[in-house]
Amino acid sequence: MRTRLLAAALSATALALPAVASPVVGVDALKEWNLIVLGDLTSSSEVEGRTFVGGNLDGNSSNYQIKTPPPSSYDTPGLIVVGDVTGGAKNLNNGSGAVVGGNVSSGFNLNGAAQTVQVGGSIANTNVNQNTVNSGLAANAGFLEGLQQQKSLLASGMTDLSQGMTKLEANSTVTFANNRGTFNAKPDAKGVAVFNLTADDLNRIGEIQFNLNGADTAIVNVSGANIVLNDNFLGGTQGLGEHVIWNFADAKNLSLTTAWGGSVLAPGAAANTGNYIQGSAVFGSLVQNGEFHLGTYTGGYTPTTPTDPGGPKPVPEPGTWALMLAGLAMAALLLRRRRGAAA
Template sequence: MKKTYTIIALVAGLYSQVGIAGPIELLNQNNLIVFGNLQSNSEVEGKTLVGGDISGPASNYGINLAPYDTALVVGGNVTSGTTINANGHTVTVAGNNNGTINSALTVTGSSPVNFGLVKNELTDFSAYLANLNANSLLDSPNGNQPSAANFNIDSNIGNGMAVFNIDTADLFGNGLVQQYDINFANQSPSAVVINVAGENITDASMGNPVGGFNKANSDFIIWNFYEAIDIKLDKRLQGSLLAPLATLTISNYIEGSVVVNNLYQNGEIHNPIFNGDIAYNPIPTVSVPTPVPAPSSLLIFAAALLGLSLWRRKSSIDK
């Protein structure tokens, strides 16, 4: 019998840990994470977490989620005059709902997310990525002749991580960049990490992404703006964006997970969310809203294990 109780305890413990996630899981499970406030007039295809208030005339969430999933968690308030469309999904608001929410279920008064822990996890992760040694190089135009910029992955990467460490002046602030591409050199990197130094970033003077910067590759590319305070993007960005200190303003779409301090959203945030393999394994401490089996299901499963054990014991006695 002791063995049976041990098995049940282990099963129960396993189920109780379903809601625990580290930074890579947070990026993989959520399309948009805003630690502070979100002002939106656009849409997010996956899940959204907002630690502060949400405002804006109208915004859409959870367009590509499975039925009855949680599309939006708001740690603060929904401001007056704001309309939220959750496309048949659940919305949770910890503060006051002063707007209009169109959802299958709206829950107010509590939040299943500890946003302080979420911020700490992702800020630490950004710092970790920023300290990685570069193993691949950006070739960007200089002088007076406009041309293309190319992210050249080293030919010895194989299936490891490709890491670029660049300054904002090399790309985003370089008016000579007509377009930019990524050269995989027949490698299959588990993730492409692009660390961008600089506090104030805008892409107004540069060209668009082409070639390898496309939807098919966006799920394993991550742009880490680890020290940015203000980011303004007018052009599309292929890959996830991690900028835990920044206020971000977008006017075009981003193809990947987005993590920022505050967001002014006038462009869509698309799937695919980040799915790259990065060698980062701290002890996860963040609780996130993930499906957990109902207690009745767990009891049924435990009872089945107990019954099986008792049957085996009886059979051995009869023999």
């Protein structure tokens, strides 16, 4: 019975949410998006993969989906913005497509294959040509609700994922020699290696060597409110974002001054980037002056229950319950609207 109710609720939600028909939750979000900003993004740079912005997108001319990301099972467009798009023109590439909850005053340059753009408010400074551009969609039932639902799921899911990782027991170590930090992963039976550091530990490092040693996922928990990423990777950054998650659960401010290897999870941080990150990235807000490169997370890590004997001991991930509750809420909203229309 519970399964049928959940299926019905999710089906009703999908009908109500033309903008985000299949919400992305949990660890899947790190695989789906190259960049997730839960609040506002001010950008003068580019993102190679998909981008989600929970607030407004501003700044000078910037570029989105300049490469082809891995195939999506969620049918996610290259750019989602819950708020408004302002500032310089935004370039959408390689059939990116976009969904915007508010107005687009900056305009889009729609490059490459034909694209579909859905806008809740008005759109200006955009040449449609062979593309499909629909505006004024906020009047449609469920359009804005769908965007807000995805934002809410990401905000809660990324925060809970980050906090859950901090509860993992460290099984791997980093050694320091002068200004060089060497990370030696010792993965458990599920291929998960866990490091625990402080912000002061990270600040001691000028050069990094990262040895995965066969780990599927290496989680580096870094405690501290103010984080500066200014270290050089002696072993290179290629592929680290697919397997390494730098988790800054306590971070309020994060500054990137050099190229950084690995996915970054900092859902509460106001971030500022001046060079590229190769991997998935999640921030509270972002001033972007450095690129985000593909190499997004591909590992098999999933939060497990404390009784799971084969892995570490985090808290359960909330995505499934959050999605079910959101679906039931949307189903109830649809029912009320239909009853009102019938009256």
